Amino acid sequence: xxxxxxxxxxxxxxxxxxxxxxxxxxxxxxxxxxxxxxxxxxxxxxxxxxxxxxxxxxxxxxxxxxxxxxxxxxxxxxxxxxxxxxxxxxxxxxxxxxxxxxxxxxxxxxxxxxx
Amino acid sequence: xxxxxxxxxxxxxxxxxxxxxxxxxxxxxxxxxxxxxxxxxxxxxxxxxxxxxxxxxxxxxxxxxxxxxxxxxxxxxxxxxxxxxxxxxxxxxxxxxxxxxxxxxxxxxxxxxxx
DNA sequence: CAAATATGTAACCTAATGGTTACCTATGAG
DNA sequence: CTCATAGGTAACCATTAGGTTACATATTTG
Numbered sequence: 428x429x430x431x432x433x434x435x436x437x438x439x440x441x442x443x444x445x446x447x448x449x450x451x452x453x454x455x456x457x458x459x460x461x462x463x464x465x466x467x468x469x470x471x472x473x474x475x476x477x478x479x480x481x482x483x484x485x486x487x488x489x490x491x492x493x494x495x496x497x498x499x500x501x502x503x504x505x506x507x508x509x510x511x512x513x514x515x516x517x518x519x520x521x522x523x524x525x526x527x528x529x530x531x532x533x534x535x536x537x538x539x540x541x542x
Numbered sequence: 543x544x545x546x547x548x549x550x551x552x553x554x555x556x557x558x559x560x561x562x563x564x565x566x567x568x569x570x571x572x573x574x575x576x577x578x579x580x581x582x583x584x585x586x587x588x589x590x591x592x593x594x595x596x597x598x599x600x601x602x603x604x605x606x607x608x609x610x611x612x613x614x615x616x617x618x619x620x621x622x623x624x625x626x627x628x629x630x631x632x633x634x635x636x637x638x639x640x641x642x643x644x645x646x647x648x649x650x651x652x653x654x655x656x657x
Numbered sequence: 658c659a660a661a662t663a664t665g666t667a668a669c670c671t672a673a674t675g676g677t678t679a680c681c682t683a684t685g686a687g
Numbered sequence: 688c689t690c691a692t693a694g695g696t697a698a699c700c701a702t703t704a705g706g707t708t709a710c711a712t713a714t715t716t717g
Contacts, residue, residue, distance in 0.1 A: 437565050448559035449705090450552050468663060480706055482665075487704090501663050501714040512634065519631060564675090583693060595676055597695075602674095616684040616693050 433510045443511045446491035452484045459505045466502040548625045558626045561606035567599045574609060574620045581617040
C-alpha cells in the first residue's frame with residue numbers, strides 16, 4: 428500500500444495511542460521490530476509476567492494494527508507494521524508544522540518563569 | 543528550554559500516549575492549540591459531557607504536561623505545551639529512521655496478500 | 658501413538674478510567 | 688454586601704484494562 432494512502436480514523440487513532448501507552452507494549456514492539464519473524468515464545472523470556480499476559484499485550488498491539496502475524500505450523504511469526512506510526516507521524520508533521528519548526532514560543536517556560 | 547534537552551522518561555511517555563488515547567482529549571488539545579489562553583469555560587460548549595468531565599480530561603492532559611495553565615483572577619488560562627510531542631516526534635524520527643525513509647518492505651501487505 | 662511444544666480461550670480478580678451529581682471556594686460585578 | 692460566575696473537590700458508579708490460573712487445541716518429534 429502506498430504510504431500516504433494509509434489513514435487512521437478516530438477509533439484507530441485511539442487504538443494506536445492506547446497500545447503505545449504501556450511500557451510493556453512499547454518494549455514488545457521494540458523486540459519484534461528488532462527480531463522480525465520472531466515467534467511468541469521468543470518474547471516470553473524478556474518479561475516477568477505470565478505468557479497469557481504477554482499474549483494479551485500482543486493482542487492489543489495487533490488490534491491497533493501495529494503488529495501483524497503469520498501462522499507457520501504451530502508457530503506464529505510476528506512483524507511490526509509501521510504504517511499506523513507513519514500515518515500519525517505524517518499527520519503531526521502537517522498539523523503541528525508551526526511547532527516543529529519552532530516558530531512558536533515555549534509557552535510553558537514563559538509561564539513558569541513568569542518572564 | 544532548548545528543544546533537544548527535553549526528554550521523556552518511560553512514565554512520562556506512558557502519560558503522554560495515555561492522554562492522547564482519547565478522542566475527547568485530542569479534541570480538547572486541538573481547541574486549546576487553536577485558542578491559546580482560552581479559559582476552561584470557553585471549552586465547555588464544544589462538549590456534550592458535564593463540566594467536571596471536561597475538567598477531568600483537562601487534568602489528564604496537564605499531568606501529561608501537554609497542557610499548561612496560568613491562573614488569572616478567577617479564571618485559568620490554558621496553553622498547549624508542545625515539548626512532549628516534539629520529544630516523541632524526535633525520538634521516533636531517530637529510532638524509526640529506516641521506516642520513515644521507506645527502506646523496509648510493507649510486511650503487512652506482503653503477509654496479507656501472500657505475495 | 659505418546660509426549661512435548663506453541664498457542665489459544667474462559668473465567669475470574671483488582672485497579673484504573675470515564676463519567677456522573679452534589680457540594681465547596683474564590684473572585685468579580687452591580 | 689450580594690450574588691452570579693469560574694473553578695475545584697468528594698463520593699459514587701459502570702466499564703475497561705491488566706493481570707492471574709486452569710484448561711483446550713494443534714503441531715512436531717521420538
